[in-house]
Amino acid sequence: xxxxxRKKVNQPAPQCPYCGAMTHLRTADGIYLDNxxxxxxxxxxNYPRCDSYVRVHPGTTIPVGTVANKxxxxxxxxxxxxxxxxxxxxxxxxxxxxxxxxxLLGLPMASTHIGMMGEYYCQLVIEECKKxxxxxxxxxxxxxxxxxxxxxxxxx
Numbered sequence: 697x698x699x700x701x702r703k704k705v706n707q708p709a710p711q712c713p714y715c716g717a718m719t720h721l722r723t724a725d726g727i728y729l730d731n732x733x734x735x736x737x738x739x740x741x742n743y744p745r746c747d748s749y750v751r752v753h754p755g756t757t758i759p760v761g762t763v764a765n766k767x768x769x770x771x772x773x774x775x776x777x778x779x780x781x782x783x784x785x786x787x788x789x790x791x792x793x794x795x796x797x798x799x800l801l802g803l804p805m806a807s808t809h810i811g812m813m814g815e816y817y818c819q820l821v822i823e824e825c826k827k828x829x830x831x832x833x834x835x836x837x838x839x840x841x842x843x844x845x846x847x848x849x850x851x852x
Contacts, residue, residue, distance in 0.1 A: 761811020771818035778825035
């Protein structure tokens with residue numbers, strides 16, 4: 697996979713949209729069951745009472761999305777699981793899948809990120825991806841972890 701290098705940019709800590717508290721940058725130790733990748737998160741200062749956080753891109757302080765509670769993180773993971781199957785199964789290329797998603801949501805490609813979506817749009821992505829997958833039953837897996845398992849935290 698071709699990954700672009702991200703500059704180490706100092707980002708201001710995001711505010712928690714649920715309780716209004718600020719977040720602080722910390723390791724995912726104690727939040728992720730396995731943090732062998734040394735993942736960093738912006739975590740609400742009221743954690744664990746307010747169970748909201750967002751992962752940052754490795755080696756940066758840039759969040760991969762918006763601060764999310766458990767329900768929204770779960771929905772984003774599910775949306776990614778279905779969306780990723782569209783290109784893992786060869787129904788579309790990854791670029792085509794993102795163009796389809798961009799058109800579906802009426803967003804520019806640069807703004808089409810599941811990690812930025814709320815519950816409504818995550819549910820829409822899940823439903824529409826299920827339709828695409830159901831209409832292409834003969835597609836074949838191109839990725840070893842598309843069966844629904846695996847570490848989905850890496851996507852959100």
